Amino acid sequence: MSGNMNLTLKIWRQKNANAVGGFETFNVKNISLDSSFLEMLDILNEELELKGVEPVAFEHDCREGICGACSLVINGRPHGPLDKITTCQLHMRHFKDGDIIWIEPWRAKAFPVIKDLIVDRTSFDKIIQAGGFVSVDTGGVPDANAILISKESIETATDAAACIGCGACVAACKNASAMLFVSAKVSQFAVLPQGQPERYLRVEAMVKRMDELGFGSCTNTYACEAECPKGISIRNIARMNRDYFMSKIKSENVEM
Amino acid sequence: MIKLDSKIPPGQIQEKWTNHKFNMKLVNPANKRKYDIIVVGTGLAGASAAASLAELGYNVTVLTYHDSPRRAHSIAAQGGVNAAKNYPNDGDSIYRLFYDTLKGGDYRSREANVYRLAEVSNNIIDQCVAQGVPFAREYGGHLDNRSFGGALVSRTFYSRSITGQQLLLGAYSALSRQVGLGKIKMFTRREMLEVVVVDGTARGVVARNLVTGEIENYSAHAVCLATGGYSRVFYLSTNAMYCNATAAWRAHKKGAVFANPCFTQIHPTCLPLHGDQQSKLTLMSESLRNDGRVWVPLKPGDKRKPKDIPERERDYILERKYPTYGNLAPRDISSRAAKEACDEGKGVGDTGQAVYLDFADSIKRLGKKVIDERYGNLFEMYELITAENPWEVPMRIYPAPHYTMGGIWVDYNLMSSIPGLFVLGEANFSDHGANRLGASALMQGLADGYFVIPYTIGDYLAGTKFGTVKNDNPEFKKEVDNINDLTKKLLSIKGKRTTDDIHRQLGRIMWNKVGMARNEKGLKDAIKEIRDLREEFWQNVNVPGSGEDLNISLEKAGRVADFLELGELMAVDGLDRNESCGGHFREEYQYEDGEAKRNDKKYAYVSAWEYKKAGDWKLIKESLNFEFLKPTVRSYK
Numbered sequence: 001m002s003g004n005m006n007l008t009l010k011i012w013r014q015k016n017a018n019a020v021g022g023f024e025t026f027n028v029k030n031i032s033l034d035s036s037f038l039e040m041l042d043i044l045n046e047e048l049e050l051k052g053v054e055p056v057a058f059e060h061d062c063r064e065g066i067c068g069a070c071s072l073v074i075n076g077r078p079h080g081p082l083d084k085i086t087t088c089q090l091h092m093r094h095f096k097d098g099d100i101i102w103i104e105p106w107r108a109k110a111f112p113v114i115k116d117l118i119v120d121r122t123s124f125d126k127i128i129q130a131g132g133f134v135s136v137d138t139g140g141v142p143d144a145n146a147i148l149i150s151k152e153s154i155e156t157a158t159d160a161a162a163c164i165g166c167g168a169c170v171a172a173c174k175n176a177s178a179m180l181f182v183s184a185k186v187s188q189f190a191v192l193p194q195g196q197p198e199r200y201l202r203v204e205a206m207v208k209r210m211d212e213l214g215f216g217s218c219t220n221t222y223a224c225e226a227e228c229p230k231g232i233s234i235r236n237i238a239r240m241n242r243d244y245f246m247s248k249i250k251s252e253n254v255e256m
Numbered sequence: 257m258i259k260l261d262s263k264i265p266p267g268q269i270q271e272k273w274t275n276h277k278f279n280m281k282l283v284n285p286a287n288k289r290k291y292d293i294i295v296v297g298t299g300l301a302g303a304s305a306a307a308s309l310a311e312l313g314y315n316v317t318v319l320t321y322h323d324s325p326r327r328a329h330s331i332a333a334q335g336g337v338n339a340a341k342n343y344p345n346d347g348d349s350i351y352r353l354f355y356d357t358l359k360g361g362d363y364r365s366r367e368a369n370v371y372r373l374a375e376v377s378n379n380i381i382d383q384c385v386a387q388g389v390p391f392a393r394e395y396g397g398h399l400d401n402r403s404f405g406g407a408l409v410s411r412t413f414y415s416r417s418i419t420g421q422q423l424l425l426g427a428y429s430a431l432s433r434q435v436g437l438g439k440i441k442m443f444t445r446r447e448m449l450e451v452v453v454v455d456g457t458a459r460g461v462v463a464r465n466l467v468t469g470e471i472e473n474y475s476a477h478a479v480c481l482a483t484g485g486y487s488r489v490f491y492l493s494t495n496a497m498y499c500n501a502t503a504a505w506r507a508h509k510k511g512a513v514f515a516n517p518c519f520t521q522i523h524p525t526c527l528p529l530h531g532d533q534q535s536k537l538t539l540m541s542e543s544l545r546n547d548g549r550v551w552v553p554l555k556p557g558d559k560r561k562p563k564d565i566p567e568r569e570r571d572y573i574l575e576r577k578y579p580t581y582g583n584l585a586p587r588d589i590s591s592r593a594a595k596e597a598c599d600e601g602k603g604v605g606d607t608g609q610a611v612y613l614d615f616a617d618s619i620k621r622l623g624k625k626v627i628d629e630r631y632g633n634l635f636e637m638y639e640l641i642t643a644e645n646p647w648e649v650p651m652r653i654y655p656a657p658h659y660t661m662g663g664i665w666v667d668y669n670l671m672s673s674i675p676g677l678f679v680l681g682e683a684n685f686s687d688h689g690a691n692r693l694g695a696s697a698l699m700q701g702l703a704d705g706y707f708v709i710p711y712t713i714g715d716y717l718a719g720t721k722f723g724t725v726k727n728d729n730p731e732f733k734k735e736v737d738n739i740n741d742l743t744k745k746l747l748s749i750k751g752k753r754t755t756d757d758i759h760r761q762l763g764r765i766m767w768n769k770v771g772m773a774r775n776e777k778g779l780k781d782a783i784k785e786i787r788d789l790r791e792e793f794w795q796n797v798n799v800p801g802s803g804e805d806l807n808i809s810l811e812k813a814g815r816v817a818d819f820l821e822l823g824e825l826m827a828v829d830g831l832d833r834n835e836s837c838g839g840h841f842r843e844e845y846q847y848e849d850g851e852a853k854r855n856d857k858k859y860a861y862v863s864a865w866e867y868k869k870a871g872d873w874k875l876i877k878e879s880l881n882f883e884f885l886k887p888t889v890r891s892y893k
Binding site for chain 2: 015016031032034035036038039040042043046048049050052053054055057059060061062063064065066067068069085089091093114115118120121122124125128129130131132133134135136137138139141142143144145147148149150151154157158161162164165188189192194195
């Protein structure tokens with residue numbers, strides 16, 4: 001495929017976390033249909049650099065849809081108009097010559113803007129630190145084949161473990177809830193034998209941390225699932241809710 | 257002058273690591289908390305090392321330039337991780353994995369290191385399974401294996417096409433657990449810019465806070481670099497956009513000798529270029545070669561659609577040249593075969609710079625369902641990027657820079673030539689020789705982090721007398737001043753070219769002259785061109801913004817400045833090595849059939865380069881002794 005196009009970009013710019021941000025308008029020309037969305041932004045940024053203007057700061061890295069670094073709300077949708085891909089996998093052939101494209105950062109209280117389109121997602125790491133693991137030290141583990149796992153369980157676990165931690169679920173949710181992200185990790189371990197000993201402690205600790213960090217509640221709008229680039233299912237949320245309920249029955253940490 | 261001692265333990269190959277573990281000094285459990293260790297980088301090697309060291313009781317500080325440790329580029333590895341479990345009962349053993357890896361590296365790696373890697377490979381699988389890494393399973397619940405290039409056994413463990421992600425998330429979860437327990441202090445968005453050397457030993461690092469621009473000091477008793485490889489020197493590569501050589505290169509300039517820089521791997525199964533707006537190349541797992549057949553039209557310039565080219569007018573290049581290994585020939589060989597076909601005018605697609613990878617036969621033989629299970633997401637990815645459906649039309653692939661076998665020289669204990677500075681994973685040079693086999697990078701990263709460094713660093717700490725070094729030591733001040741000067745200089749040039757523009761030019765020089773095929777004249781030209789380009793960079797680059805906040809232009813400029821020095825060293829090293837081996841193919845040194853001609857008499861050594869000043873290095877040779885496996889001509893025919 002070939003052919004080039006010209007576009008108008010309305011991009012959110014914000015100097016730092018404390019500054020007031022706003023949209024700025026840019027024009028880009030001669031964009032190849034085969035270029036990726038981020039390559040289009042690269043071209044804009046090179047033009048800005050040549051003029052001595054600071055380029056638009058956006059997060060990206062692998063450009064293969066796996067590292068979870070890229071974000072961007074494009075024309076109102078996290079990761080742009082296509083389903084089940086990340087922004088870095090979006091190609092310009094899905095836009096038309098003359099289009100106006102609105103580009104914004106993730107917006108959530110728990111993801112404050114750092115600069116332009118870059119937000120701080122360390123709250124996700126903090127949730128994992130609270131319990132998103134199997135407590136096993138290096139060494140002293142049994143032979144890998146001593147732990148048998150059915151194909152069905154491994155498929156369910158892998159579906160959940162495919163989460164890339166990008167935060168699109170939070171950005172898509174009107175409540176900025178992190179339930180899809182948290183439930184994916186909870187589910188991965190909940191369906192595996194390795195996760196059983198800490199199953200209820202884990203969900204309790206992770207949900208507690210999630211609440212402390214300012215993420216909203218889940219009101220079952222399914223927006224998270226619709227925007228997830230990896231197709232993480234809301235079934236995980238249902239599983240987490242069940243486990244969370246059980247954890248409250250079994251828990252020793254009774255709050256009066 | 258630096259003297260290199262590889263510290264390879266004596267004895268039979270099977271006993272070296274076991275004996276060494278016994279002979280190494282131990283740190284009393286109660287004393288471990290008195291030692292501070294810095295780990296830079298949170299990929300497989302860094303995250304696994306940090307977690308394992310913290311579990312032992314050391315105080316660990318971790319730095320990464322990413323917003324989260326989970327973003328490290330290990331995450332992008334697709335295919336799998338090797339181990340000598342021999343679960344399929346097909347004749348695998350530690351010795352065979354050792355043999356395959358040493359041979360795959362074209363006999364340019366250390367026997368003892370490679371054997372240890374094979375030896376601990378099985379522990380890696382056990383460890384990852386215990387962490388809840390979802391490796392693929394058979395119906396009976398046991399682990400499944402697949403084959404990879406350069407091996408005749410199925411020893412690769414995998415999780416769909418996201419093995420790297422799953423292993424990294426495993427290591428990340430172990431690291432996160434230690435952060436939660438307070439044993440690891442995690443600093444994200446920090447770019448290490450200098451190693452601080454006090455009285456000849458590494459005692460800390462200086463890093464830039466990428467959000468505030470502040471230069472921060474971190475002191476410790478030992479430093480581990482796990483900062484990955486340098487394929488981005490080619491500009492277009494399969495590496496992530498942030499991947500860079502800066503941490504390793506700054507350490508090199510401080511005295512860590514750099515080994516085998518010219519050993520770079522060009523991966524055969526990548527998506528071809530779409531045009532000059534391209535920012536990076538996308539890799540597709542080599543596992544595709546299990547069921548895909550590589551071919552080109554027999555006649556040069558044949559522009560017919562692939563389905564219109566009958567079977568007898570196709571050249572299945574790998575199957576023809578290498579009947580035993582066929583489409584699973586090692587990466588360097590497969591890449592070169594593709595390049596040769598394109599050079600002969602048989603390349604396909606608009607640019608003529610691609611070969612077909614065809615699944616039609618496998619789909620017929622195994623059914624769509626099986627192929628979909630194995631490669632479904634790779635097929636989707638291909639279609640997403642190229643807008644072509646690989647179920648109907650063969651994929652087009654072309655080689656791309658992928659992995660760098662060269663790196664900081666380390667001894668058997670993973671310590672560099674700066675005492676107290678350890679280097680892990682792709683950042684070191686140690687295990688893959690002149691070519692790395694598929695599914696061995698994940699293995700090495702985790703071997704170094706989980707099972708080697710926790711032992712060897714203890715030996716160093718227990719055997720060293722440490723003076724007190726705090727953040728306010730004058731050496732730190734000196735490094736901070738140097739970095740501030742460099743920042744000021746970069747921001748003040750205000751020239752006419754962007755950093756990316758210069759980086760692209762460097763990439764073209766590297767690809768054309770220090771790429772898949774090299775020769776004396778090209779390498780000499782490359783050295784000159786890189787020097788000129790480096791000069792131009794320092795006269796004519798334009799870096800906007802300030803050093804006092806988040807400045808992506810400044811970050812990039814610093815990294816490209818380092819690539820402009822490293823690129824030269826790669827060419828210098830390639831010029832010194834008058835032989836062909838693995839990924840280093842010198843056109844002057846080949847057999848009549850075009851196979852690489854190694855010269856074991858003269859070049860069975862590691863080229864370790866000591867930095868004198870920009871553009872001036874001294875070569876130190878570490879000779880490679882093959883006690884157990886005699887080098888033979890590497891044949892995959």
